[in-house]
Amino acid sequence: MEWLNPKYEKRVGALKKKFSGAKPFPHLVLKDFFSKDVEKVAAALVKERFQEQNSDLFQFEQTNDLKQSRNAVLKEFHSFFGSKEFIKFIGEITGRKLKTIDMSGFIYDDADYLLPHDDRLEGRKIAYIVNLSKGFTKSDGGALQLFKGTVVVKSIVPSFNTLTIFEVSKDSVHQVQEVVSNKKRVSLAGWFHG
Numbered sequence: 001m002e003w004l005n006p007k008y009e010k011r012v013g014a015l016k017k018k019f020s021g022a023k024p025f026p027h028l029v030l031k032d033f034f035s036k037d038v039e040k041v042a043a044a045l046v047k048e049r050f051q052e053q054n055s056d057l058f059q060f061e062q063t064n065d066l067k068q069s070r071n072a073v074l075k076e077f078h079s080f081f082g083s084k085e086f087i088k089f090i091g092e093i094t095g096r097k098l099k100t101i102d103m104s105g106f107i108y109d110d111a112d113y114l115l116p117h118d119d120r121l122e123g124r125k126i127a128y129i130v131n132l133s134k135g136f137t138k139s140d141g142g143a144l145q146l147f148k149g150t151v152v153v154k155s156i157v158p159s160f161n162t163l164t165i166f167e168v169s170k171d172s173v174h175q176v177q178e179v180v181s182n183k184k185r186v187s188l189a190g191w192f193h194g
Contacts, residue, residue, distance in 0.1 A: 003034050003080045004089075015093045019165070024148035026094070027166035029156055034130075038161050042132040044073040045105045046186060058114040060176075063105035066188070077188075078103055090192055094167065096125045098192040108142055108185035114176035116147060124168045125194040132186040133158040142185040147173040158185050 008015070008030065019028045034041075048069060050061035063069075066078045080086060082101045091098040108114075119127050129144060136142055136158040143155040144164060155177070156164060166172055168191065179185055 003037060003077060004086075005032055005035060008033060009089075012089070012092050016095065019093055020095065024146055024153050025167055025169060025171045027146065027164065028093070030163045030165075031159060032161050033163040034161055038077075038130075038132070040073045041077045041130075041188075042160075042186065044071045045132060045188065046107075047071070048074070048105055050105065050107055056115075057117065058112075060112045060114065061107040061109070065190075066103045066105065087192065090126060090128075090165065094126050094165065094192075096167075096192070096194055098125055098194050100193045102190040102193070103188055104190060106185075106187050106189055108176060108179045110179055110182055112176075112185075113178040116173050116175045118170060118173050119168045119191070120170065120172075123193040124191040126192040127166050127168055127172070128190060128192065129164045130188040131158045131160060131162045131164070132188065133184065134160045136183060136185065139181070140183050141177045141180040142183070143177045145175050145177055147175070158187070 015028060019026050022028065048063045048071065050063055053060055053062050066074050069075055081103060087098045087101065138157055143157050145152045146154040
């Protein structure tokens, strides 16, 4: 799996244990998850066409599903992420039978946000975020926040080349904290479907 940092390929057992034992619901935050070529993905993504998405639940910019992209780098990365080999790898870590993915690009700019929700729609098993933002700190906002009940119990500050995955369930309530700086929170995100 050429896009994957080799240090993760042989750690499936340890990652599975960490995922299933994570609180407030099963999740993993994997830093430096991809090879250095992920820099090319970040550069290509910001050139895609983004559309403003706005409702009472969210405000951000989003691309179409990247399987439709004409960019060679994004097509190659999407093919890797949706490959049987990578889907099986994530399935082994999460203990879920996974079949397909969807993937879109997202940009959260100053004052953009995503309010608490649980992602439950038919077929979604594992949610993921590939963070492609650099230079974010806690004071910039934009953290992925995990809830237990109505309380935020974990905040994950965007960090370049980090893959975050979590189980989709009635308990997987999360949000993207409002961005409160002029930095752009850039990511690829979607779901592994079962």
